[in-house]
Amino acid sequence: MSNCKHNKIISADTTWKETTEGGTICSPGNATDFPTGDWRSMKPIWLQEKCKQCLLCYPVCPDTAILVNEEGKRVDFNYDHCKGCGVCYKVCPFEAIDFVEEGK
Amino acid sequence: MAIRDRLSGNEAVATAMKQINPDVVAAFPITPSTEIPQYFSTFVANGSVNTEFVAVESEHSAMSACVGAQAAGARAMTATSANGLALMWEVLYIAASLKLPIVMACVNRALSGPINIHNDHTDSMGARDSGWIQLYCEDNQEAYDNMVMAVRIAEHKNVMLPVMVCFDGFITSHSLENIELMEDDVVKKFIGEYNPGHYLLDRENPISVGPLDLQGYYFEHKRQQAESMRNAKKVIQEVSEEFAQISGRQYGFLEAYRMEDAEVAAVILNSTAGTAKFVVDKLRESGVKAGLIKPRVFRPFPVDEIADALKNCKAVAVMDKADSFNAAGGPLFTEITSALHVKGVYNVMTVNYIYGLGGRDVNVGDIEKVYNDLTNIAGQGRIESVYNYLGVRE
Numbered sequence: 001m002s003n004c005k006h007n008k009i010i011s012a013d014t015t016w017k018e019t020t021e022g023g024t025i026c027s028p029g030n031a032t033d034f035p036t037g038d039w040r041s042m043k044p045i046w047l048q049e050k051c052k053q054c055l056l057c058y059p060v061c062p063d064t065a066i067l068v069n070e071e072g073k074r075v076d077f078n079y080d081h082c083k084g085c086g087v088c089y090k091v092c093p094f095e096a097i098d099f100v101e102e103g104k
Numbered sequence: 105m106a107i108r109d110r111l112s113g114n115e116a117v118a119t120a121m122k123q124i125n126p127d128v129v130a131a132f133p134i135t136p137s138t139e140i141p142q143y144f145s146t147f148v149a150n151g152s153v154n155t156e157f158v159a160v161e162s163e164h165s166a167m168s169a170c171v172g173a174q175a176a177g178a179r180a181m182t183a184t185s186a187n188g189l190a191l192m193w194e195v196l197y198i199a200a201s202l203k204l205p206i207v208m209a210c211v212n213r214a215l216s217g218p219i220n221i222h223n224d225h226t227d228s229m230g231a232r233d234s235g236w237i238q239l240y241c242e243d244n245q246e247a248y249d250n251m252v253m254a255v256r257i258a259e260h261k262n263v264m265l266p267v268m269v270c271f272d273g274f275i276t277s278h279s280l281e282n283i284e285l286m287e288d289d290v291v292k293k294f295i296g297e298y299n300p301g302h303y304l305l306d307r308e309n310p311i312s313v314g315p316l317d318l319q320g321y322y323f324e325h326k327r328q329q330a331e332s333m334r335n336a337k338k339v340i341q342e343v344s345e346e347f348a349q350i351s352g353r354q355y356g357f358l359e360a361y362r363m364e365d366a367e368v369a370a371v372i373l374n375s376t377a378g379t380a381k382f383v384v385d386k387l388r389e390s391g392v393k394a395g396l397i398k399p400r401v402f403r404p405f406p407v408d409e410i411a412d413a414l415k416n417c418k419a420v421a422v423m424d425k426a427d428s429f430n431a432a433g434g435p436l437f438t439e440i441t442s443a444l445h446v447k448g449v450y451n452v453m454t455v456n457y458i459y460g461l462g463g464r465d466v467n468v469g470d471i472e473k474v475y476n477d478l479t480n481i482a483g484q485g486r487i488e489s490v491y492n493y494l495g496v497r498e
Contacts, residue, residue: 021203
């Protein structure tokens with residue numbers, strides 16, 4: 001039977017009777033509900049005082065870990081989804097992003 | 105009004121596919137199943153079906169195209185044999201785990217190597233744990249009938265699993281037989297429309313299919329898949345009963361031939377069961393209480409029905425047209441002995457014969473030898489050799 005009709009999030013508590021066939025995702029865009037930041041071994045640090053708000057970092061983030069507010073300015077990292085790839089650190093012309101080992 | 109026609113097994117199956125008129129057929133030619141897509145492509149060219157025929161570049165692509173089409177919401181079918189099935193391998197598992205009710209004709213042929221194009225069951229037996237339902241057919245009529253029923257079984261909401269309809273290469277696929285076809289509209293009405301619960305082309309309810317499924321989730325999906333296979337038993341029974349009403353032909357999980365009081369019995373899949381029926385009739389005339397079990401459904405495995413059918417026998421020979429190379433018997437043998445054990449049937453002396461590999465002919469004399477061995481086992485009350493090879497040069 002199609003469990004997709006329930007249109008719910010499959011969580012770590014969902015039983016085999018309730019889960020969707022083959023893991024089909026029936027609620028598009030739900031990646032935001034699944035924190036993947038714990039995959040990270042390296043961590044970018046936003047140095048607000050050095051940041052010129054050029055926003056070069058924003059489009060290169062492969063996830064949604066750099067968010068821009070209503071005033072068009074970037075805010076701190078969303079560590080729930082940052083996987084520590086370091087692309088933002090590489091692209092920053094002002095050394096406003098530091099890149100350090102996770103847990104240090 | 106049913107139609108009498110003289111068709112080869114492949115032609116009969118292609119005709120069933122024409123009557124089913126699926127949305128997509130994706131196939132790659134391989135002996136002895138080639139004729140199925142060949143006949144079907146003429147139906148497409150003649151406009152007698154409105155199927156999208158995808159002439160793919162390999163069997164891996166054929167099954168992948170079927171997966172894509174079925175996930176999109178289409179009814180997809182294909183056909184293959186032997187190494188073609190082997191090339192589909194990883195996609196077979198994906199089709200089953202995604203719960204996509206694809207229907208495929210598997211025209212049984214020996215799997216290389218050494219390379220061989222003739223019939224045995226090494227191809228489909230290797231795919232027995234891929235999650236597909238497997239139906240086996242003795243002759244052209246059964247191949248046609250099972251192909252029609254397969255659609256209904258696969259697409260039932262409590263099942264949603266792919267189905268493989270297996271029949272013997274050349275022996276069944278290329279032999280002509282007088283069979284009875286149903287009218288187009290009868291088949292159309294029987295199979296009905298395919299209404300998937302969710303599908304990729306449903307713009308109102310977008311979904312993602314086939315995501316990464318790690319430690320926290322995979323097990324639940326496999327458990328759910330296993331349940332679908334369990335559910336399939338009831339559905340196969342219901343669909344077969346409904347089919348009997350429109351066709352007059354009865355199908356169960358197995359055919360029990362002259363088993364009422366049988367003391368010795370063979371268990372045989374597909375065409376060789378026909379030879380064995382002839383032998384059983386001859387033996388019955390000479391007073392031997394011989395019988396035959398011909399399983400139709402191998403996946404799901406009919407544990408209760410097999411154990412029940414064999415429980416009163418003294419000696420049973422399970423015939424495997426495929427070796428497991430486990431030094432412990434062929435696939436049908438190990439599953440049947442397991443079924444007897446779990447059902448508490450301990451007093452049936454059961455032996456295994458590997459036979460007919462690579463299309464080695466199996467004649468009446470060979471089958472008579474098996475029943476003769478069984479009579480000796482039953483008489484002496486002991487088994488001298490459990491694992492045997494029938495018809496190989498010693």
